[in-house]
Amino acid sequence: MKVLKKVVVTALAASLMVVPLMSNAEGDIEGNVKEVIEFEEPEQLKQEFIGFYGTIKEIQEEEGRLSIVVENDQEEPGNIAIFYVLEETFLVSNKTMDIVDRSYLEEGMKVMAYYPSDIILPMIYPPRIPADVVAVMENEEYTNVEVYRFDENLLSTDGILQIFPDEETVIVDREGNLLKKEDIRNSKAVVFYGIAELSLPAKAVPQKVIVLKEQLKDTGxxxxxxxxxxxxxxxxxxxxxxxxxxxxxxxxxxxxxxxxxxxxxxxxxxxxxxxxxxxxxxxxxxxxxxxxxxxxxxxxxxxxxxxxxxxxxxxxxxxxxxxxxxxxxxx
The missing domain is CATH 3.30.457.10 (Copper amine oxidase-like, N-terminal domain)
Structure with a gap:
């Protein structure tokens, strides 16, 4: 299986980040991937969640706060970021499609760290970012893991991906309780999928969807x-x-x-x-x-x-x- 790479503009700099997206040459949802294609997103698309792909170079813990230093092979300043792994940070593995805890993280692991595109980051280098979701990418041959907010039609609000869950798609919440397709609507979710139709929006039948209902923490x-x-x-x-x-x-x-x-x-x-x-x-x-x-x-x-x-x-x-x-x- 080969990997189609989707070029995504990050908020860190004008550099480009590469995100795996698998598709076959004909654009069908089913079938084997036959070639590698690269395309650049139109500038008018604005991602709601930005992903940073790289290798964990260092794991730090100070005063009970865990952070990971993630590096990739892009040019500065888009080659390194420090992500805070907070209590509310959601961690998953693309190999098992299951939730993992912070002790699962190891130096040398490939990860995709997601954060909201509208957060205000301090003007320091490398940037220090509270991670919303961290996906451990244990093998590029395994499933893609991406984070989106979906509308009534299960189209991501940034117009990048539309999903079509079928009877084999596992849909759960954070605690692993089984949900229905309707529960994905108007919600943020972590989506696991393999092959996607090469279109805009891309179309995929997900293997698993974890619906993330945000929790209100500040009532005042x-x-x-x-x-x-x-x-x-x-x-x-x-x-x-x-x-x-x-x-x-x-x-x-x-x-x-x-x-x-x-x-x-x-x-x-x-x-x-x-x-x-x-x-x-x-x-x-x-x-x-x-x-x-x-x-x-x-x-x-x-x-x-x-x-x-x-x-x-x-x-x-x-x-x-x-x-x-x-x-x-x-x-």
């Missing part, structure tokens, strides 16, 4: 339209759903918020956009329609809380960053 602040905001009232969890204070977030996004004390309802308005929620009722009104989100709005300490899914209903982009902070942006 959020990043709203790129501005870090200290919340007057903290978020909380209910039935595995994040409950957020509605007024402060909506007003920060330019909405007018009106409280009706007679029927315990809240109107949210901006231009032609209008929403109505009622405390204790799982009926969310928007554009003269109603929908249910599974959890009703709550009044806690004189503050209206709604499930975070309501923000998505408002057309907002909501995700949890690598550091566990909620990010909220207009589309």
């Amino acid at each position: 602040r959020a990043v709203i339209e790129g501005v870090e905001t200290v919340l007057n009232k903290p978020m909380y969890m209910k039935d595995n759903t994040i409950m957020v204070p509605l007024r402060q977030i909506a007003e920060a996004l330019g909405y007018e918020v009106k409280w009706n004390g007679e029927n315990y309802s809240v109107e949210i308005m901006k231009g032609a956009h209008w929403f109505l929620v009622k405390i204790g009722e799982d009926d969310y009104n928007f554009a003269k329609m109603k929908t249910q989100l599974g959890i009703a709005p709550e009044l806690v300490d004189s503050t209206t809380y709604v499930p975070v899914e309501f923000l998505e209903l408002m057309g907002l982009n909501v995700d949890i960053a690598y550091d566990g902070v909620l990010n909220i942006n207009n589309n």
Whole structure:
């Protein structure tokens, strides 16, 4: 089996990083790879997760924090990076397609370290980066391991890969619990696949998908339209759903918020956009329609809380960053 190499622009420098991507010459998902082709991604594509491929040259541990020095054969400054392997860093092997722990890492191993493209890195060399996912690439003949966020159609949000799980695809969460294809939608996932159709987006039937639901770690602040905001009232969890204070977030996004004390309802308005929620009722009104989100709005300490899914209903982009902070942006 030969390897098709996809050239990916990294955020570290103008240098190019090589990522394995396997395909046959005809572009079929099935079949043997027959030749090596190289292509450069169009400049308009922006990866959501950047991968750095190289060899672990050194493993360091200082004050309980583990880091790995990874080098490759690219030209400076894109040839070396130091990755912090944190408690939340997800580690896998492309050989077993299983989760591994930090003790599995050894000097001399080939790894692909992924990190979000929007994190702010200190202007030092070599760069020091908190790794989101580290894949141990034990043999290039084994499966590719890549990290994406997928939409409703299982197309990565950066438009690079679309996956088509079949009955043989194993889909699990971090703990190994079996999931369904629907659980991949609108989620970040680690994808293991062998052969991909040479197209844009590339198309692949994955062997395994591990869905990574980010965990909220900081309930007292959020990043709203790129501005870090200290919340007057903290978020909380209910039935595995994040409950957020509605007024402060909506007003920060330019909405007018009106409280009706007679029927315990809240109107949210901006231009032609209008929403109505009622405390204790799982009926969310928007554009003269109603929908249910599974959890009703709550009044806690004189503050209206709604499930975070309501923000998505408002057309907002909501995700949890690598550091566990909620990010909220207009589309």
